[in-house]
Structure formats: structure tokens, C-alpha cells
Amino acid sequence: MKVLLALILMLAPLPAMAHKVIASVYPAGASIEGEVGFSNGDMAANQTVTVSDPAGRSLGETVTDAAGAFSFAPSEPVAHVFHADLGAGHVAETVMSEEDVAAVLGRAVPAAPPAAVSAAAPAKERAPADGLSAETREEVAAMLRAELRPLRQEIAAYREKNDFQTILGGLGWIAGLFGLGFYLAARRRMAG
Incomplete structure (x- = not known):
């Protein structure tokens, strides 16, 4: 019986200290905001994030703040690949699609083949919010992004933890x- 107990204690699962890298990007007004961190909740502070197109052409770089968040102002409506080397083999990489970047820039996506264009429904213009100025709408959007950032981090950490x-x-x-x-x-x- 003692041997069985010793064997069970030796084979008992111990808490793992390994963690995965999490990264996400999302539109934020006229820029792209994102965050980089680990699945255990630690965020990657003061890390350089390089931005390129899918072919590897450099589009710029930015640095994360103390909370692992960053902001990047795109200049071209192409897919953006965000890459951060966090050391010790941890690499974060995430992509924002060409369509999403074009929406951030307020431009149309490059033209599709003529057959697809004729079948597509015309885009509706966004109606202004009920009496709110553009400045007020931007302030509200910034407050919402700030409030939702911790929730996004928790969801990403939960996904990584319970895979x-x-x-x-x-x-x-x-x-x-x-x-x-x-x-x-x-x-x-x-x-x-």
C-alpha cells in the first residue's frame, strides 16, 4: 500500500509553469490597437512590435506600453502582420486582414473582378449617432476600448488555458x- 501511495504522489500532476503567447489586434478609430502577453495573464511590456505586409515588406514598428498594449496608424490598405519576439522562444504574431485595414483607413477595398462587383449590394453610409459630434463619438469609443481591454485579455487567457x-x-x-x-x-x- 505504501508503494502505491508513493507511486501516486510521484506521478501526481504538478502545476505547469508553461504559458503560451497571446496577441490580438482590432480597429480603433483611425488606428489599429493590439496587445501582446502570455496566457498566464502577464503582459509583454516595452516590447517592439514590427509590422509588415504578408510578403514581409516592412510597414513600420511600435512599442507596447506597461500593459502590453500598442497602437499603430496604418498608411496602406494591405493586410498587416504584427510580430513581436518576446525572448526565450516566445514569438507573438497576429494578422489584421486587408478589408479591416481598409476600413480603418476609410478606404474601399481594392476592386474585385467585374462579375463580383455587379452582384454586390451598394454599401450604405453610416448614419451619425443621435446628435453626437465626431469628437464625442471618438471619446466614447476610446472609453469602450479601455473598458473592454481587460475582458479581451481574460478571454484570450481562458482560451489558451482550457484548450x-x-x-x-x-x-x-x-x-x-x-x-x-x-x-x-x-x-x-x-x-x-
Whole structure:
């Protein structure tokens, strides 16, 4: 019995200190905001984020603040790839699509083939919010982004923490312990 208890204690899962890199970008008025951090909740402060197009052509760079957040003002309606090397093999990379960047710039996406253009419905112009000035709308949008940032971080950390691999690993441990129990029970019956 003591051997079984010692074996179980040796094989007991210990809390893992590994973490994954999380990165996200989203439109924020006339710029692109994003954040870089780890799934354990630590954010990547003062890290350089390089921005390129999908072909690797440099579009610029920015630096994260103490909360791991950054802002980048795009100048071209092309897909933007955000890349940050956090050291120790941790690399964050995320992409904002060409359509989203074009929307940030207030430009139309480059023309599609003529057949697709004729089938597309005409775009509606956005109606101004009920009596709010452009400055007030931008202030409200900035407040919402600031309030939603912690929620985005929590959701990203939760997704990374509870992924499918973790669930399968837990099921593997359970099956392994049952197998060990059946093995020991069969061995006792054969000995007794």
C-alpha cells in the first residue's frame, strides 16, 4: 500500500509553469490597437512590435506600453502582420486582414473582378449617432476600448488555458491511473 501511495504522489500532476503567447489586434478609430502577453495573464511590456505586409515588406514598428498594449496608424490598405519576439522562444504574431485595414483607413477595398462587383449590394453610409459630434463619438469609443481591454485579455487567457490538448491530457491521466489500479489488482490476485 505504501508503494502505491508513493507511486501516486510521484506521478501526481504538478502545476505547469508553461504559458503560451497571446496577441490580438482590432480597429480603433483611425488606428489599429493590439496587445501582446502570455496566457498566464502577464503582459509583454516595452516590447517592439514590427509590422509588415504578408510578403514581409516592412510597414513600420511600435512599442507596447506597461500593459502590453500598442497602437499603430496604418498608411496602406494591405493586410498587416504584427510580430513581436518576446525572448526565450516566445514569438507573438497576429494578422489584421486587408478589408479591416481598409476600413480603418476609410478606404474601399481594392476592386474585385467585374462579375463580383455587379452582384454586390451598394454599401450604405453610416448614419451619425443621435446628435453626437465626431469628437464625442471618438471619446466614447476610446472609453469602450479601455473598458473592454481587460475582458479581451481574460478571454484570450481562458482560451489558451482550457484548450483541447489540456482536456485530452487530463483524460489520459485518468485512464493511466485506472490502468495502474487494474494492473495492481490483477497482480494481487495472481499472488494471493
